[in-house]
Amino acid sequence: MSIFDLRLETERLILRPPGRQDFEAFAAFCADPVAMQHLGGVQPKPVAWRSLAGLVGSWQLLGYSMFSVIEKDSGAWIGRVGPWQPYGWPGTEVGWSIVSSHWGRGYAPEAARAAIDWAFDALGWEEVIHTIAPDNSNSQHVARKLGARVLRNARLPPPHEVDVEVWGQSRQAWLAAR
Incomplete structure (x- = not known):
């Protein structure tokens, strides 16, 4: 089975995993x-296009990356959620970003829970983090729903070079709460 056959369902x-068929929706999101x-x-x-190619490439290079999130009812691409650790990243992240027209429906925590389970089970990660801007109250709310807390502060590597709060939890804490 290819990594591109992988499917998680909630x-x-x-x-x-993302593919070329996601580009128009991905570009509209961007x-x-x-x-x-x-x-x-x-x-x-x-x-x-290069951002999407980076996600696809990460699947090839690392065996994981953000997933495309597809709404079952409509078949629409509604975001990207999943494991993310490009070179120089401050840890093993599961991130989320949902198209703004679908905010407030609980999709980010629903998808993130499945991705966190997969990261701990399939990838064997011992910690999952979420890099969140200090003024991003929406993502902080999602992180709290996931049982995460602020662990430390970090600075993202180039080209971002912004200060973030590193939220997250250990595998042990995640499993205890599940």
Whole structure:
């Protein structure tokens, strides 16, 4: 089985590795200033293409990366959620970003729970973190729903180079709460 055949399912969502078929929705997401406020800002289509290629490439290089999040009812691409640890990253992250038109529906924590379970089970991670801007109250709310707490502060590597709060929890804490 190829990593590109991997599927995680929740009650309302399908998580699968991203592919070319996701590009138009991904590019629209990257062009949304609300969704991209804490993700480095709006990306023009050529930069969005490289961002998507980076996610796909991470699957090839590392065997994991963010999943495309697909809404079961509509079949629509609604975001990216999952394991993320590019070179120089401050830890083993499970991140989330959902298209702004779908905020407030509980999709981010639903998808993140499945991705965290997978990261601990399939990848053997001992800690999952979430790098969150200090003024990103929406992501802080999601992190709290996941049982995460602020562990430390960090600075993201280039090209981001911003200070973040590192939220998260150990495998042991996650399993105890599940």
